[in-house]
Amino acid sequence: MAMLVFDFDGVLHDSRERAWRCYRQARTEMELGALPDLAGPGDLPLVYRGVLSASLTRWVDFEVAERFCKRHAELTARAAADEPHGLLPELIGPLAGLAAGPGYAVVTGSHHTTVRTLLARDLTEKAMPRILLSRDEPGSKTDRLRDLRTRYGAGAYVGDTGSDVRHAHAAGLSAIAVAYGYASREDLAAAGPDRILATPADLAAWCRAHTGARGVAPAPAPSRAT
Incomplete structure (x- = not known):
């Protein structure tokens, strides 16, 4: 996988x-x-x-x-x-399943600390991404994705804009677009993704199919006691 x-x-x-x-x-x-x-x-x-x-x-x-x-x-x-929430709830279980299997990475234009803090609201340390690359690291998104393909065998990038689709293809990865994010479905389709997923539930099902799991129970969220 x-x-x-x-x-x-x-x-x-x-x-x-x-x-x-x-x-x-x-x-x-x-x-x-x-x-x-x-x-x-x-x-x-x-x-x-x-x-x-x-x-x-x-x-x-x-x-x-x-x-x-x-x-x-x-x-x-x-x-x-x-922010009142961390991850989309439909994706907590599938991410835990990926972490236990082939692993997954996050490549984002947001700041590293911000993303890690929001991920940690809903994921245990074991369920966190193997690699997190943010705007704080040097290089373009295409460079980062190409490096993940070369060094770790990454196969696909899941994004929500036409730019994400183009970066994925430029890096030699399959481009999976979600239509519930920032861009319109028309913008995504114009970029030529390999697949468009309409909802978080569709992405969750696609991730489970990737791991071969029929249903991965969400990992217990870390304590938020203050």
């Missing part, structure tokens, strides 16, 4: 509400009225077409878009502590 690799936000964790709030905050702080005024998380596909910074160049120049993305990442990292 080949190792699977996952994006985090929009795939394993639903951060759309937080991303929308921080988008609006950064837009106001930077006085970027040229950017769309998104009414709610459901409008995120309007700006998440591939790489966010490149998508924003439809309204602002690249340098401004890069500054906006950096500020947006800072705000979303700070706001993560107030």
Whole structure:
């Protein structure tokens, strides 16, 4: 069984509400009225077409878009502590099954500490990803995925944007897209993924099929006592 690799936000964790709030905050702080005024998380596909910074160049120049993305990442990292949830509940058991079998990795554009903290809300140490690569490590997403394929035999990358699909194919991996994340189904389809999964339950079933498990019970969550 080949190792699977996952994006985090929009795939394993639903951060759309937080991303929308921080988008609006950064837009106001930077006085970027040229950017769309998104009414709610459901409008995120309007700006998440591939790489966010490149998508924003439809309204602002690249340098401004890069500054906006950096500020947006800072705000979303700070706001993560107030997230009411960690992983999508349907995926806790399948991830534990993968950890006990071929292992899995996470390659994300979010900060390492943020992602690990949110994962640890619902996973035991044994169920955590074998490898976690974030925006804090050097190299492009394609480089990281190619390295995971070469060194660990990774076979597929699961993402939620057209950019994720293109990075997977560029690295020689199968591209699995989920339609419940940041991008529209149309954007995903245009990128040419090998498969599109509609819901977290569909992704959970696909993961279980990968491990050959009919049903993996969720691992007990770590204690959250304060």
